Amino acid sequence: TYNVFREKTLEGQNVLVTAGPTYEPIDPVRFIGNHSSGKMGFALARALYQQGAAVHLVTGPTSQSVNCAHIKVTHVTTAKEMYEACVKDFSNTNIAVLSAAVADYRPAEVATEKIKKTAGELSLQLVKTDDVLKSLGSLKQPGQLLVGFALETENEMEFANQKLVAKNADLIILNSLRNKNAGFGIDTNQVTILDKQGVVFESDVKQKEEIAIDIVNTIIQKLYGEA
Numbered sequence: 001t002y003n004v005f006r007e008k009t010l011e012g013q014n015v016l017v018t019a020g021p022t023y024e025p026i027d028p029v030r031f032i033g034n035h036s037s038g039k040m041g042f043a044l045a046r047a048l049y050q051q052g053a054a055v056h057l058v059t060g061p062t063s064q065s066v067n068c069a070h071i072k073v074t075h076v077t078t079a080k081e082m083y084e085a086c087v088k089d090f091s092n093t094n095i096a097v098l099s100a101a102v103a104d105y106r107p108a109e110v111a112t113e114k115i116k117k118t119a120g121e122l123s124l125q126l127v128k129t130d131d132v133l134k135s136l137g138s139l140k141q142p143g144q145l146l147v148g149f150a151l152e153t154e155n156e157m158e159f160a161n162q163k164l165v166a167k168n169a170d171l172i173i174l175n176s177l178r179n180k181n182a183g184f185g186i187d188t189n190q191v192t193i194l195d196k197q198g199v200v201f202e203s204d205v206k207q208k209e210e211i212a213i214d215i216v217n218t219i220i221q222k223l224y225g226e227a
Ligand code: CTP
Pocket: 018, 079, 098, 099, 100, 101, 102, 103, 104, 129, 130, 131, 132, 133, 134, 147, 148, 149, 150, 151, 152, 163
């Protein structure tokens, strides 16, 4: 469902996109995951390709397909695999858009055999995963543009701005979960985009494909508007 006639606005730009959830294994049959559908990230990959970019999509497990043979797709499962794929590619990346819902914690140990039910309760020790956005932020060189997302349920602007600063991102796309027509598992979304100076774009509630186009236009503005 993409247009065969591509724009040239992002021609020559290598873009890295992350999408979907990550799954952190507990034992051979169980994992810790989340409800991210990957829709936003896949829509972004297509919208960036449509503007002429060379797109590398690194995605966790989703039911999405990119429907475009020219978008390079790397399938990963865990946060560690996503981190490794992204760090490996980053020196060759002009723009990184990290929309994945990366698990923040993983089990400290993965049981080699299926954990059996016993009479008592079960506790799992969880340790922090690598933060892909923060890591890329510390590797970022002049000329590289780093775009992150923020999912918040309270103090949205304040927390989103804190993420922008803490992770050395150039833009943060704030996903509000306040609106019942926005976010996880549904086709519509509503975003507010901020940079260091403040709000640069605010969308209506609309289809994720439309939101992706708005986000790409904001990225283009940031890239060329300040030159
Ligand atoms: N992110 C990442 N790697 C992680 C966690 C998050 O790359 N291990 C990225 C997400 O892809 C997103 C941004 O960081 O672009 C913010 O993710 P979010 O979950 O909103 O924030 P966290 O920093 O994980 O903080 P918290 O979940 O506690 O709000």
